[in-house]
Amino acid sequence: MAPARGSRAKAPKAHHESARSLKRKRGEEELSSLIKRVEELDLKTAVKNFADLPLSEPTANGLSASHFKVLTDIQSRAIPHALKGRDILGAAKTGSGKTLAFLIPVLENLYRKQWTEYDGLGALILSPTRELAIQIFEVLRKVGRYHAFSAGLVIGGKSLREEQDRLGRMNILVCTPGRMLQHLDQTAMFETHNLQLLVMDEADRILDMGFQKTIDAILDHLPKERQTMLFSATQTKKVSDLARLSLTEPEYVAVHESASAATPSTLQQHYVVTPLANKLDTLWSFIRSNLKSKTVVFLSSGKQVRFVYESFRHLQPGIPLMHLHGRQKQGGRLDITTKFSQSQHSVLFATDVAARGLDFPAVDWVIQMDCPEDADTYIHRVGRTARYERVGRAVLFLDPSEEKGMLKRLEQKKVPIEKINIKSNKQQTIKHQLQNMCFKDPELKYLGQKAFISYVKSIYVQKDKETFNIKALPLEEFAGSLGLPGAPRIKFIKGDDTKERKNASWKMAHLSSDEEDSDDGASKKKKKKEEPQVRTRYDRMFERRNQDVLADHYSKLINDDGTLIATGAGPGAGEDADEDADFLSVKRRFVAGDEGLGQGGDSDSDSDSDSPEADTATKKVQIDGKEPLVIDSKRRQGTKLVYDDDGNAHEIYEMEDEEQFKARGDPNAQRERFVAQESARTREADIEDKELVRAKKREKKEKRRARERALAEEAQQESGEETGGLPYVPFEIPGSASESEPERDAPRQQEGPCLFCRRSQRVQRRRTSEEEQGKAAPPQIETLEDLEALASGLLG
Numbered sequence: 001m002a003p004a005r006g007s008r009a010k011a012p013k014a015h016h017e018s019a020r021s022l023k024r025k026r027g028e029e030e031l032s033s034l035i036k037r038v039e040e041l042d043l044k045t046a047v048k049n050f051a052d053l054p055l056s057e058p059t060a061n062g063l064s065a066s067h068f069k070v071l072t073d074i075q076s077r078a079i080p081h082a083l084k085g086r087d088i089l090g091a092a093k094t095g096s097g098k099t100l101a102f103l104i105p106v107l108e109n110l111y112r113k114q115w116t117e118y119d120g121l122g123a124l125i126l127s128p129t130r131e132l133a134i135q136i137f138e139v140l141r142k143v144g145r146y147h148a149f150s151a152g153l154v155i156g157g158k159s160l161r162e163e164q165d166r167l168g169r170m171n172i173l174v175c176t177p178g179r180m181l182q183h184l185d186q187t188a189m190f191e192t193h194n195l196q197l198l199v200m201d202e203a204d205r206i207l208d209m210g211f212q213k214t215i216d217a218i219l220d221h222l223p224k225e226r227q228t229m230l231f232s233a234t235q236t237k238k239v240s241d242l243a244r245l246s247l248t249e250p251e252y253v254a255v256h257e258s259a260s261a262a263t264p265s266t267l268q269q270h271y272v273v274t275p276l277a278n279k280l281d282t283l284w285s286f287i288r289s290n291l292k293s294k295t296v297v298f299l300s301s302g303k304q305v306r307f308v309y310e311s312f313r314h315l316q317p318g319i320p321l322m323h324l325h326g327r328q329k330q331g332g333r334l335d336i337t338t339k340f341s342q343s344q345h346s347v348l349f350a351t352d353v354a355a356r357g358l359d360f361p362a363v364d365w366v367i368q369m370d371c372p373e374d375a376d377t378y379i380h381r382v383g384r385t386a387r388y389e390r391v392g393r394a395v396l397f398l399d400p401s402e403e404k405g406m407l408k409r410l411e412q413k414k415v416p417i418e419k420i421n422i423k424s425n426k427q428q429t430i431k432h433q434l435q436n437m438c439f440k441d442p443e444l445k446y447l448g449q450k451a452f453i454s455y456v457k458s459i460y461v462q463k464d465k466e467t468f469n470i471k472a473l474p475l476e477e478f479a480g481s482l483g484l485p486g487a488p489r490i491k492f493i494k495g496d497d498t499k500e501r502k503n504a505s506w507k508m509a510h511l512s513s514d515e516e517d518s519d520d521g522a523s524k525k526k527k528k529k530e531e532p533q534v535r536t537r538y539d540r541m542f543e544r545r546n547q548d549v550l551a552d553h554y555s556k557l558i559n560d561d562g563t564l565i566a567t568g569a570g571p572g573a574g575e576d577a578d579e580d581a582d583f584l585s586v587k588r589r590f591v592a593g594d595e596g597l598g599q600g601g602d603s604d605s606d607s608d609s610d611s612p613e614a615d616t617a618t619k620k621v622q623i624d625g626k627e628p629l630v631i632d633s634k635r636r637q638g639t640k641l642v643y644d645d646d647g648n649a650h651e652i653y654e655m656e657d658e659e660q661f662k663a664r665g666d667p668n669a670q671r672e673r674f675v676a677q678e679s680a681r682t683r684e685a686d687i688e689d690k691e692l693v694r695a696k697k698r699e700k701k702e703k704r705r706a707r708e709r710a711l712a713e714e715a716q717q718e719s720g721e722e723t724g725g726l727p728y729v730p731f732e733i734p735g736s737a738s739e740s741e742p743e744r745d746a747p748r749q750q751e752g753p754c755l756f757c758r759r760s761q762r763v764q765r766r767r768t769s770e771e772e773q774g775k776a777a778p779p780q781i782e783t784l785e786d787l788e789a790l791a792s793g794l795l796g
């Protein structure tokens with residue numbers, strides 16, 4: 001008998017459905033088996049290989065595709081506890097693999113809970129710096145590539161609006177604290193009530209005073225019932241911190257606690273005693289003798305970094321130089337970290353923004369030109385070399401006054417360090433070249449002055465007075481070593497604010513300007529408020545360069561009458577002066593013979609600058625030893641001059657000899673003729689001007705149209721990609737290796753982003769198979785935009 005109509009069509013559908021339910025069943029069985037294996041995991045037996053851990057298929061595949069096979073000590077000790085949902089306090093030496101120790105549990109614990117986009121934010125990973133957040137995100141992308149979770153990077157640098165749109169659908173976020181709090185406070189659709197895991201990398205830094213308020217505010221937004229994991233090479237065990245985090249019976253995993261040293265055994269550590277005034281020479285000599293190395297040089301502030309970088313660049317040591325500090329633009333910072341990572345031989349001058357967590361491959365040397373504020377900072381800085389079983393060398397430069405105190409601190413923290421001497425035949429001096437360069441280049445001199453001030457400031461605010469003694473430092477010689485003709489004068493303010501600053505951690509004070517995340521916004525606002533409202537063009541000119549940091553040397557050239565030029569010193573004196581006036585005020589002294597900007601006089605009172613009278617004061621400027629030029633701002637009225645072919649200046653209308661004028665005829669007729677001529681000239685000029693305005697408008701319009709056309713084309717291309725392009729997706733939906741496999745999350749794939757996910761899976765599968773066959777390399781992330789595009793692309 002022939003089958004009834006329609007039954008033939010129904011048969012494959014029924015078959016398909018039963019295959020699907022079979023697969024779903026198999027998926028469920030695998031999941032419950034995984035859950036059981038985790039429950040039964042024996043915490044006493046050390047796990048050696050990732051293959052021996054109860055891990056989901058997507059994580060296992062991600063690890064093997066990233067060539068991770070054997071666990072490091074911290075991973076083997078921490079991951080089993082973390083898989084069971086325990087709170088973790090993880091401490092292990094630098095470069096020992098802490099990142100995977102928290103990323104694997106994050107992926108696995110969400111996977112076992114069958115986390116989907118509808119469940120919202122499942123895990124929050126906090127990093128103290130943007131660079132580290134980016135690095136963590138990249139590792140997450142690598143090992144999590146076969147998972148279906150959406151992951152995002154929230155580190156600022158983009159408009160809040162752009163990030164807001166995506167946040168609501170993220171499962172895992174890697175972020176810096178400041179930006180995170182901004183979203184928690186301002187993004188309406190951003191819910192955190194479901195959060196399962198909170199991770200703090202470099203936890204001791206995140207929990208220290210610099211971030212205290214921000215972290216407390218973030219914690220207020222998070223549910224108390226959650227798993228919390230803290231990791232650092234210098235872990236906090238402070239009870240108060242643990243209480244703040246509501247940890248429940250945390251497992252303290254400190255793998256190297258009983259080790260004889262707090263630093264990797266493959267790291268050779270030395271120090272040289274080099275007087276402050278010789279440090280630059282020593283650094284230069286070191287770089288010149290290590291042109292085939294990769295070196296990170298740590299300095300105490302962004303201004304120091306800029307000065308050393310710029311001056312060494314002028315001197316051309318014969319090796320690529322790079323610099324990294326918190327004041328650089330985000331894109332630039334990422335470029336530099338990428339370039340340095342890829343370089344074989346180069347020198348990176350950096351502030352402590354690069355001290356923690358950054359995993360630059362194959363760094364040979366870490367040089368600490370400026371003494372670190374404490375032993376923990378030392379440990380993190382040297383940790384940029386000798387990572388994961390590689391060898392590395394570190395040298396600390398110490399002024400004789402710092403030697404005793406610092407060695408004591410290092411010994412207390414179990415840091416083995418040996419003294420070495422500089423070979424005298426290798427020591428070169430660049431003092432004279434620097435002086436010459438600073439003399440010729442006011443910009444460089446300005447940087448040198450700023451570097452000097454920021455260094456002195458950094459020493460002044462140090463808490464450890466046993467190591468840092470500002471009175472013992474030869475500041476005049478130090479200024480000379482930077483190429484400056486004398487030490488910029490600095491006056492230390494006594495008062496409540498200074499006291500507060502003195503008691504604060506230097507790192508905090510320093511990082512507040514270096515890191516986007518520090519909460520220095522309020523103080524910036526305050527400074528803005530204090531700016532004097534009326535400032536003349538001359539005030540601004542004088543503030544622009546060199547005026548706030550002038551030396552004794554210059555003051556000797558000032559006239560005996562000591563005529564004072566009062567300008568906006570103190571809180572209102574422009575951005576840079578603001579910073580220095582935070583707790584140090586710079587005595588203003590105007591300079592004679594200072595690259596054409598010389599002035600005379602001395603300002604004894606900072607309040608001079610704040611008073612509006614300062615703007616109308618008489619200014620006396622002396623240029624290259626010539627007679628002082630007196631500028632009375634009350635009578636400052638410009639005269640327009642024209643120059644003839646010989647370069648002589650004339651007023652526009654100069655008086656003619658009266659007799660000659662009368663000889664030319666009736667004065668009234670001459671006047672009328674003159675007026676008529678001038679009116680005709682004005683009309684002509686008017687027509688030209690109007691034509692010019694029209695041409696400019698046309699040009700503007702053209703440009704706008706071109707922009708619109710480009711945007712339209714871009715949009716077209718984008719929509720083309722939506723249907724046929726290859727968007728890259730970091731994570732794959734588990735269990736979807738073939739279309740016929742059960743689709744655990746089938747319903748969600750039918751809506752909005754799910755369509756994208758399915759296509760992405762195909763793309764990802766294609767890429768993966770290509771990668772496996774060695775046909776295609778994983779896409780290179782070159783800019784922050786690439787990286788952010790990954791996160792946004794994932795969410796469609």
Ligand SMILES: Nc1ncnc2c1ncn2[C@@H]1O[C@H](COP(=O)(O)OP(=O)(O)OP(=O)(O)O)[C@@H](O)[C@H]1O
Nearest residue numbers: 070071072094095096097098099233357359383388
């Ligand atoms: N199991 C592993 N097998 C091989 N390499 C690993 C393993 N785990 C981590 N690594 C590698 O070791 C290096 C250091 O890892 P990671 O950056 O996680 O160290 P860390 O302990 O967080 O260092 P820091 O304290 O400086 O932040 C990285 O290059 C990483 O790829």
